[in-house]
Amino acid sequence: MTLEKTQDLHKAPAERTAFAGASRAQQYVEPPEAPKPQPIVVEPIDVAPERPAGSPTESHPIPAPAIELPDLGVVGLRTTRPQAPSGLRGLVGKVGIKFAPSKAETARLEIEEQQRRNEEVVRQTTWTRAVSILVANPKGGVGKTPSALALGGVLASIRGGSVCVVEVSDDPGALTFRAEGTPKLGLGELVRDVDTIRSAGQLAGYTAPQTSFASVIGTVGRRQRLSKDDVVDVARVIDDYYAIRVMDSGNQPSSAAFAGAIAATDALVVPVYNTGDAVIEALNLLVELRSQGGHAAELANRVTLLRLTDGRPENPAVVARVEQMIDDAGFAQQFAIPFDPHIAERSQITLSRLAPQTLHAFTAAAAGVVRSLQNTVR
Numbered sequence: 001m002t003l004e005k006t007q008d009l010h011k012a013p014a015e016r017t018a019f020a021g022a023s024r025a026q027q028y029v030e031p032p033e034a035p036k037p038q039p040i041v042v043e044p045i046d047v048a049p050e051r052p053a054g055s056p057t058e059s060h061p062i063p064a065p066a067i068e069l070p071d072l073g074v075v076g077l078r079t080t081r082p083q084a085p086s087g088l089r090g091l092v093g094k095v096g097i098k099f100a101p102s103k104a105e106t107a108r109l110e111i112e113e114q115q116r117r118n119e120e121v122v123r124q125t126t127w128t129r130a131v132s133i134l135v136a137n138p139k140g141g142v143g144k145t146p147s148a149l150a151l152g153g154v155l156a157s158i159r160g161g162s163v164c165v166v167e168v169s170d171d172p173g174a175l176t177f178r179a180e181g182t183p184k185l186g187l188g189e190l191v192r193d194v195d196t197i198r199s200a201g202q203l204a205g206y207t208a209p210q211t212s213f214a215s216v217i218g219t220v221g222r223r224q225r226l227s228k229d230d231v232v233d234v235a236r237v238i239d240d241y242y243a244i245r246v247m248d249s250g251n252q253p254s255s256a257a258f259a260g261a262i263a264a265t266d267a268l269v270v271p272v273y274n275t276g277d278a279v280i281e282a283l284n285l286l287v288e289l290r291s292q293g294g295h296a297a298e299l300a301n302r303v304t305l306l307r308l309t310d311g312r313p314e315n316p317a318v319v320a321r322v323e324q325m326i327d328d329a330g331f332a333q334q335f336a337i338p339f340d341p342h343i344a345e346r347s348q349i350t351l352s353r354l355a356p357q358t359l360h361a362f363t364a365a366a367a368g369v370v371r372s373l374q375n376t377v378r
Contacts, residue, residue: 115360118367122158125370127377130239133369134168134265134299136249136258137272139281143308145178146343147271148248150362151369153212153351155244158363161213162243166234169250170225170257176218180348181208183216187234188223194233200241212351215242231260253285262289266377267369268299271306271337274319283329302376304369305334311344332372335365 101109135148148165156163167175167187176186183206190197190206197203207215217238238245247261270285272278282305289300305326326334340358343349351359 111360115363118363119158121367122155122363122370125374127243127373129377130243130245131267131373131377132235132239132245132247132265133267133269133373134247134249134261135269135271136253136261136285137270137278137282138251138253138285139272139278140251142273142278143271143306143310143337143343145174145248146349147269147306147308147337148175148246149178149210149214149216149349150343150351150354150358151269151366152214152216152244152246153210153349154359154362154366155246155370156210156214157212157351158366159243163214163246164207164217164238164242164244165214165246165248166217166238167219168226168231168234168247168257168261170252170255171250172219172223173248173250175216175248176208176220178347178349179208179216179218180210180350181216183208183218183220186220186223187217187226188219188221190217190234190237191223191226191230194237197237197240203237203241210351218248226257226260228256228260228263231257232264235260235264253288262296262299265299267372268303269306269365269369270303271308272322273308273310274314274322276318276321276325279322279325283325286329298376302332302372304365304372305331306337306365307334308337309339311339333368335361335368337361337365 133151135144135151137144152163152165165175165179167173176183185206186208187206190203193206204215207217209215217234235245235247247265249258249261252258268289270282272282286300286303289296291297307326338355338357338361340355342353342355343358354362
């Protein structure tokens with residue numbers, strides 16, 4: 001054993017450990033530093049093939065082929081499809097994920113757009129004089145009075161008033177009963193005082209104002225049977241203070257009152273149910289009017305048909321026969337009016353209580369009648 005090792009053995013354990021670490025540290029040699037990775041630079045290589053003579057150059061490049069993106073139902077940056085405004089799709093769209101409307105929502109949006117266009121027609125159309133609409137069908141119980149109130153109400157609500165619905169049946173009808181309010185004066189009193197009316201305020205005393213902004217003149221109590229002159233005189237006074245007059249007729253097309261209504265109208269509206277008797281009576285009316293020629297025939301040729309549903313069961317064979325008769329008659333235009341529980345109550349009709357689909361249908365019909373008037377009244 002060497003002297004150094006002997007001396008080391010006599011040292012304390014801690015001292016031996018410390019000097020041993022120092023000795024190892026003196027013997028440590030730091031390895032050479034590893035080279036740092038160098039970035040790889042790739043030089044661009046022109047691999048374009050040689051172009052034959054006449055081939056496109058950089059100034060006339062070959063157009064890239066159009067790529068048609070598949071329709072995944074998600075509205076992307078390049079699409080013009082509408083975004084879902086409501087429902088789960090609309091809620092998700094608020095956080096940045098845009099979905100196209102579902103089929104049901106698309107149908108709803110189309111209905112709303114059609115309603116907007118119909119309302120625009122009703123609101124914006126004007127004439128240089130008052131115009132009139134006659135609701136008629138010799139068959140009773142086919143919805144003449146509800147149709148007159150609904151059409152008049154739609155026209156007034158969209159235009160902001162200036163629409164009067166008046167009864168022109170030879171005998172008292174149900175217009176006052178189906179309209180809102182309980183007026184003290186009505187058609188009988190107006191016929192009596194017609195030559196004394198000098199202002200809109202005076203005429204308003206014979207009306208029943210509706211929440212739709214329409215005014216209704218029906219029978220209050222007893223009155224005499226209307227003559228042709230009675231209808232013409234009342235129509236003349238109403239036209240002095242209202243832009244549109246809607247007339248609710250009776251069931252006797254041969255009566256003098258009906259003749260006065262025909263003479264004082266610009267558009268004819270015929271309501272029917274899907275029953276043979278209702279349609280046959282309507283067709284007989286058109287035949288009679290066409291046989292008279294002149295103004296009556298023109299009304300028959302421009303007639304608007306309203307096909308109402310009262311909720312009762314319908315025989316498919318009868319409906320098919322009705323369809324055939326209507327097609328053969330050649331109506332200028334027709335509109336389907338769905339069943340409405342509020343109308344079926346057979347009490348006072350409030351426009352705001354009609355079902356949305358009923359209101360849309362009557363708005364479409366009103367727009368159709370207005371378009372017809374626009375083409376015939378200057």
